[in-house]
Amino acid sequence: MIYPIVKYGDPVLEKPAATVTVFDDELRKLVDDMFESMYAAHGVGLAAPQIGISKRIAVIDVTFKEDPKAKIVLINPEIVHTEGRLTSNEGCLSLPEFRENVTRPRKVTARGQDATGKEIEVTGEELLARALVHETDHLNGKLYISHISALKRDLIRRKVRKLMKQGEW
Numbered sequence: 001m002i003y004p005i006v007k008y009g010d011p012v013l014e015k016p017a018a019t020v021t022v023f024d025d026e027l028r029k030l031v032d033d034m035f036e037s038m039y040a041a042h043g044v045g046l047a048a049p050q051i052g053i054s055k056r057i058a059v060i061d062v063t064f065k066e067d068p069k070a071k072i073v074l075i076n077p078e079i080v081h082t083e084g085r086l087t088s089n090e091g092c093l094s095l096p097e098f099r100e101n102v103t104r105p106r107k108v109t110a111r112g113q114d115a116t117g118k119e120i121e122v123t124g125e126e127l128l129a130r131a132l133v134h135e136t137d138h139l140n141g142k143l144y145i146s147h148i149s150a151l152k153r154d155l156i157r158r159k160v161r162k163l164m165k166q167g168e169w
């Protein structure tokens, strides 16, 4: 099932998501649906609040279907190590049409669980590092625009408000 992507302005994106405690078939179906929804939206990462479900679940595939082994399911993730800094253009499915330069760690290690509840650790560099912190931020109710200047953030907010008024958001 393909879920519509929730856009910036919906409060579900700005509240911390709930810890997952039950690892059942329903959860695994949701994870499959999240991959499907992410690919349909042409994204490389998706957090459950972005489909209106306030649970600590994220899916990532920085190869966008090219390498099935690159598919990552991260449940209840925590960033346990970061290294270096890298500034690069970043976007978000919940803020379509906008992109900004964001400085993130160059290398990131996240710890969490997979869809069966098994403890896992994922280390990534560059784009994967960026996806790991971006998606973990989502689960903490944070969007990438919290990492840019207040001036740029206000500009985006104003544009979004205008689009909302026009019924185009």
Ligand SMILES: [Zn+2]
Binding pocket: 091, 092, 093, 094, 134, 138
């Ligand atoms: Zn995002």
